[in-house]
Amino acid sequence: MLKIFNTLTKKKEIFEYSFTKRINIYVCGVTVYDLCHIGHARTFIIFDVIIRYLQNLGYNTYYIRNITDIDDKIINRAKKKKESVSFFVKRMIKLMHEDFLCLNLLFPNQEPRVTECISDIIFLIDSLLKKNYAYIACNNDILFPISQYKNYGSLSRRINNCCFHDNKNNNNLNFESSKDFVLWKHSSNHVDPFWFSPWGPGRPGWHIECSAIINKFFKHEVNIHGGGIDLLFPHHENEFAQLKSFKDYFSVQFWMHAGMVILNNYKMSKSLSNTITIRSLLKKYDSEVIRLYFLSTHYRHPLYFLEKNLCLFKNILEKIYISLLNCITDMYIQTDYEIKLRNMFKDKFYHAMNDDFNTPQACLVLQKLSQYITKIKNSNIYLANILATDLVKLGNVLGLLYHNPKDFLSNRYYIPDGQINIIDNLVKMRNFYRLNKQWNLADIVRKKLFTLGVIIEDNLNHSTYRFIN
Ligand SMILES: [Zn+2]
Numbered sequence: 001m002l003k004i005f006n007t008l009t010k011k012k013e014i015f016e017y018s019f020t021k022r023i024n025i026y027v028c029g030v031t032v033y034d035l036c037h038i039g040h041a042r043t044f045i046i047f048d049v050i051i052r053y054l055q056n057l058g059y060n061t062y063y064i065r066n067i068t069d070i071d072d073k074i075i076n077r078a079k080k081k082k083e084s085v086s087f088f089v090k091r092m093i094k095l096m097h098e099d100f101l102c103l104n105l106l107f108p109n110q111e112p113r114v115t116e117c118i119s120d121i122i123f124l125i126d127s128l129l130k131k132n133y134a135y136i137a138c139n140n141d142i143l144f145p146i147s148q149y150k151n152y153g154s155l156s157r158r159i160n161n162c163c164f165h166d167n168k169n170n171n172n173l174n175f176e177s178s179k180d181f182v183l184w185k186h187s188s189n190h191v192d193p194f195w196f197s198p199w200g201p202g203r204p205g206w207h208i209e210c211s212a213i214i215n216k217f218f219k220h221e222v223n224i225h226g227g228g229i230d231l232l233f234p235h236h237e238n239e240f241a242q243l244k245s246f247k248d249y250f251s252v253q254f255w256m257h258a259g260m261v262i263l264n265n266y267k268m269s270k271s272l273s274n275t276i277t278i279r280s281l282l283k284k285y286d287s288e289v290i291r292l293y294f295l296s297t298h299y300r301h302p303l304y305f306l307e308k309n310l311c312l313f314k315n316i317l318e319k320i321y322i323s324l325l326n327c328i329t330d331m332y333i334q335t336d337y338e339i340k341l342r343n344m345f346k347d348k349f350y351h352a353m354n355d356d357f358n359t360p361q362a363c364l365v366l367q368k369l370s371q372y373i374t375k376i377k378n379s380n381i382y383l384a385n386i387l388a389t390d391l392v393k394l395g396n397v398l399g400l401l402y403h404n405p406k407d408f409l410s411n412r413y414y415i416p417d418g419q420i421n422i423i424d425n426l427v428k429m430r431n432f433y434r435l436n437k438q439w440n441l442a443d444i445v446r447k448k449l450f451t452l453g454v455i456i457e458d459n460l461n462h463s464t465y466r467f468i469n
Helices: 038-057 072-080 085-102 117-131 205-216 229-246 280-281 287-296 307-324 339-354 359-376 381-397 405-409 418-435 440-451
Strands: 003-006 009-014 022-031 062-070 142-144 181-186 202-204 222-230 252-260 261-265 454-458 464-467
Touching: 003 252, 009 359, 022 038, 022 205, 022 229, 038 062, 038 261, 038 280, 038 287, 062 205, 072 085, 085 280, 085 418, 117 142, 117 181, 117 205, 117 229, 142 229, 142 261, 181 205, 202 205, 205 222, 205 229, 205 405, 205 464, 222 229, 229 252, 280 287, 287 307, 287 359, 307 359, 307 381, 307 405, 339 359, 339 381, 339 464, 359 381, 418 440, 418 454, 418 464, 440 454
Parallel strands: 022 062, 022 222, 222 252
Antiparallel strands: 003 009, 142 181, 181 202, 454 464
């Protein structure tokens, strides 16, 4: 039985729904003003594994990850680069997608951009104004009055610090507090991008975008809402306050937060100029090495990043692939052969994953299984083949062991050839969607491959590809 640590209740809770129900998952995405760094990689790898695992258990997931494509940092960076905001954003989103494909991250079912949801944002702000959960400040911005929402602070437990009335800043609206946050930023210069609204030209604040997107796609229920721990306050607190003020029956059942990546004893953050980009790491290490390294720390713990540790995980992954060499790993025929032994490994894997996605333990099970295969391969290749099939299947649940062992061990995947890596990952991703009967997503990937000049050929159990002409 799966248990998940819920940030809202600070407890591990049972995750149990009907398999016929759609599981709504929302993860706050990237503000595209720079290249993605390994802090992003960690967060999105974790939620990728969570989705793969839920699907493996039989759940029907619906995953949305937004893109923040309007923001002060984006506008300033575009100016600095002497590019239009729209050109700059398009370029950054393309680079983000390349990084995510190289990391073998599953496509979200929807990836809405904030600028595509302005009418939904205006609708939500308008509703909050009518309910007295928003007000127009002296500078014509629209703010959310946190003192109006009695449960403010319940998610992040920061109630004592936040929920007070700042009388010093009171104006004649008798409302305004320095802690109130912006829903709509009034446009004063008419130069930076703006949209018309009933309250004049402007653009949305950061927090309102996720609430509006959630309301648009999920209506009144999110089963898992995720993001990095740095988003817990104020972003998620504010998101939650907006949604609950809009619909008091709105429910987020599980709030999940991924720990930070710590580099040189500081939180990895662009604002602190303390980052390593995903693409710089992918030039040196295969994406599965990076994934295995990240999954070997529990997702709620901070990860103290040391590049030399990637070499250790490269060795571990190589040993696993060596155990798979010359094994047949697609034994689709169900067999009862050595069922007790096989179940022992599987049970340990599922037991670890059911305990709040304990991926460090699950990775250890993969290592133990691989060691066992190596031990018996010479004496019992039939059993080794069966166990190797199990190993690959369990590895795939974590987004690992997708390579052909020979290719991996010949270092083909360390060659920084972005294009081949992207195509391989897209083909793997499409196979994954086909296996999970997610035909729409499989079709999106097929079209994406076609734009890269690749034609897919489907066989019984897997797909291969060839280049056009
Ligand atoms: Zn968000």
